[in-house]
Amino acid sequence: MRPILMVAAAAALAGCGVIYNSPQVGRGFAGDDTAVRVVPITPQTVLAANRSAYQPKQLPAAFSQTAGTSAATGPGLGALPPPIFRPEDRPGELALRVPPEAQERPYRIGVGDVLLLATPTGSSVEQLSGLLAAQNSRQGYTVQDDGAIAVPDVGRISVSGMTVPEAEDRVFQRLVEAQIDPTFSLEIAEFNSSRVSLGGAVSNPGVIPITLTPLYLEEALANAGGVTAQDVDYASVRIYRDGQIYQIPVNDLYASDQLRRIKLLKGDAIFVDDTYDLAQAQAYFEEVITRSQLQQTARTQALAELNSAVGFQRAALAEQRGNFTARQSLGAEQPDFVYLAGEVQTQSRFAMPYENDTTLADALYEQGGYSNQTGNSRQIYVLRGSADPRDFSAVTAWHLDATNAANFVLATRFELRPNDVIFVAEQPVTRWNRAISQIPPAILNPVNRAVNDT
Structure with a gap:
């Protein structure tokens, strides 16, 4: 007995x-009457809990940026443009950087253009019968590498760099000198010297000539079949001009008449990027430079300028990311934490991830879950205080009863907030065994x- x-x-x-004293969900803090409100976790209360305002911490912008150009300078480069992305931009945001406004200038004849000289001829059977579309003798002349066209009985006439009226005056003088009737008209039949390359996420990538009328960005995109990017939020039009990269987000382009009317210049390369990765645009620009400047000594310098501009920005991004990582290791950059207590496998704190929400299931099972032998699956709590750090008047205990395994689905939907405490109570027999052991x-x-x- x-x-x-x-x-x-x-x-x-x-x-x-x-x-033996074991932790359990009670009235509140020692020595006061703080109210503890226990709320069962149900589909309806999960929605209510998730409505509380919370914005996950964001990684620095450098972790979302891709290499562009920076404000650094290098030998022979001159001042480089500002970065495509600004540190104050939210991660994932495409910054707008527009090329300088191009001045209105008349078209100038260049190497490769085909000039059409039309001179009057006498009547013929073909002309009288309407078999010919024109009553002039029309002959095309290609501007050669030396900038001249070769006209029979006249010789070579230098026209490169001239406007059409200036070229007409030059041809007129040479015809007079050759004692040939100077009655003629001159027009450009093929525009081959002033062209714009367009590639990336468009229907028909290729080369678009600049004619006597200005070529605007919207016309170039339309000639290429339009933008085919599926997600315009991350699509941008990048323009490579004179060793510098400019960027126009597609959303901004569609919303602005001024952006759509950007005037394109000879040698511009346009790449519609839908991957938010400058590597593809860089490869395309290098291809354009290689093709268009294959026989020019400036090709090497142009490629070096592009690679240097991208390299400067990559180095800057790597330095910013490294600085952030170092600050994290030294404790200067603290993430938000959730704390695990009670009959969990490891009593610890769980660092909430950057830029993503965290659920009860994420934090609980990332640390190994709870003990089936000692933990009471009927009493799993998320303890949450007031959002005001000065307010200790109330604590809400969100209660998950996991004796029904289907309720674990609710744990995958229940979003945590910084400084939440996940508490798993002990089994009654666990309390007994621990008491007896003492x-x-x-x-x-x-x-x-x-x-x-x-």
């Missing part, structure tokens, strides 16, 4: 917390002997 009384006394002491052996040994004797 005496051993039974001793066991009963031990159980009573355990129950009243004399031998009773001195001198008390328990007679009990054990009595049990064995029976």
Whole structure:
């Protein structure tokens, strides 16, 4: 009888917390009457809990940027343009950087253009019968590498760099000098010297000539079949001009008449990028430079300028990312934390990820979950104080009863907030075992002997 009384006394002491005190969800802080509101986690309360305002911490902009150009300078480069992305931009935002406005200038004849000279001819059967579309003798002349056209009985006439009226004056003088009737008209039949390359996320990439009328960005895109990017939020039109890269987000382009009317210049390369990765645009620009300047000594310098501009920005981004990582390792950049207590596998704090929401299931099972032997699946709580750090008047205990395994689905939808505490209570038998383990052996040994004797 005496051993039974001793066991009963031990159980009573355990129950009243004399031998063993275990954490549990109670009224509030020691010595005050803070209210603890217990709210069952249900589909409806999950929606209510998730409505509380919270913005996950963002990584620095350098982690979302791709290499562009920077304000650094290098030998022979001159001042480079400002970065495509600004540090104050939110990650994932495409910055707008527009090329300088081009002045209105008349078209100038260049190497490769085909000039058409039309001179009057006498009547013929073909002309009178309407079999010919024109009553002039029309002959095309290609501007050669030396900038001249070769006209029979006249010789070579230098016209490169001239406007059409200037070229007409030059041809007129040479015809007079050759004692040939100077009655003629001159026009450009093929525009091959002033062209714009266009590639990337367009229907028909290729080369578009600049004619006597200005070529604007919207016309170039339309001639290429339009932008085919699926997600315009991350699509941009990048323009490479004179060793510098400019960027126009597609959303901004569609919203602005002024951006659509950007005048393009000879040698511009346009790349519609839908991957938010400058590597593809760089490869395209290099191809354009290689093709258009293959026989020019400036090709090497142009490629070096592009690679240097991209390299400067890549180095700057790497330095910014490295500085942030170093600050993190030294504790200067702290993420938001959630704390795990009670019968979890590891009592610890869980760092909430950057730029993403965290759920109860994420934090609980990232740290190994809770103990099935000692943890009470009926009593899983998320303890949350007031959003005001000065307010200790109330604590909400969001209660998940996981005895029904289907309720774990709610844990994958329940969003956590910084400084939440995940608490798993202990099993009643766990409390008993721990209380018994603290009773001195001198008390328990007679009990054990009595049990064995029976």
